[in-house]
Ligand SMILES: Nc1ncnc2c1ncn2[C@@H]1O[C@H](COP(=O)(O)OP(=O)(O)OP(=O)(O)O)[C@@H](O)[C@H]1O
């Protein structure tokens with residue numbers, strides 16, 4: 181992810197042949213790191229890729245038709261997913277839709293749901309596509325289990341977990357074939373609701389601690405099509421113990437029951453500062469480990485990786501990277517002016 185702030189690019193000139201990624205590789209010892217496979221849709225020829233990114237709404241796709249016939253709270257069905265006849269009724273998120281504050285999103289440099297295509301959106305589109313591919317394979321019985329569930333984590337506070345989780349959720353909500361539930365799992369320092377400009381309410385930890393509370397009743401529907409939010413709820417002194425209890429499995433199953441195309445994104449607390457991150461990692465099929473450029477150290481990343489080892493698929497995301505003045509970025513490349 182590029183840095184979206186107006187912070188000037190560091191004056192230090194990057195020597196030729198020592199790019200950002202080469203520096204990251206040296207700093208984090210990524211020589212043995214294998215990048216995730218490029219999804220088929222991105223492996224097309226560049227010209228086709230640009231065209232497909234500019235499909236006009238006047239050219240309805242099969243996915244659009246499905247979306248029109250689906251009820252608002254029932255995710256559509258992806259052509260790549262086989263939904264077996266025995267799929268249970270989807271758990272519905274009822275309740276009034278609440279307004280996501282677009283001005284507030286803009287002020288924080290977050291993706292605008294109805295806004296123009298920006299460099300930031302393009303970056304998160306690439307990230308979401310890789311996560312969706314893994315989720316689809318997972319649903320088809322290949323690869324990791326629970327691929328629909330994605331933990332956004334980092335070693336320390338302030339490295340961009342919430343920034344990435346919210347942007348990823350906004351980018352995923354725009355998918356025609358899926359919807360997204362963004363779970364604020366930072367119980368000690370919840371910030372998803374404030375990032376979206378939403379009012380508080382009971383949440384995940386309340387439902388975990390009190391069996392009389394239904395988790396689906398805590399979910400907030402938003403006016404952004406396909407975007408739902410589960411607040412963190414009230415912190416307890418036993419967050420980790422509640423997360424380790426069998427009720428967590430039950431609640432998480434409930435959130436995706438009968439909804440194969442619902443992605444669940446967890447905004448995690450920092451792995452090295454709070455124990456719930458390691459607990460949460462055991463329930464998700466994918467984790468995105470955010471490394472803040474020029475701040476997150478190699479040892480911290482390694483420690484975080486081992487704490488999150490309950491998750492079978494950990495991806496590294498370099499956040500707040502500064503491009504060199506001569507560097508190219510998506511917005512300028514595609515002429516989006518983002
Ligand atoms: N790529 C980016 N460009 C610009 N600003 C960013 C970027 N990533 C993060 N920030 C900003 O950095 C600050 C910290 O980010 P954020 O709150 O997402 O971190 P966090 O890892 O969730 O922190 P915590 O662990 O305290 O919850 C925020 O003000 C956020 O807007």
Ligand SMILES: [Mg+2]
Nearest residue numbers: 341342366371
């Ligand atoms: Mg956060």
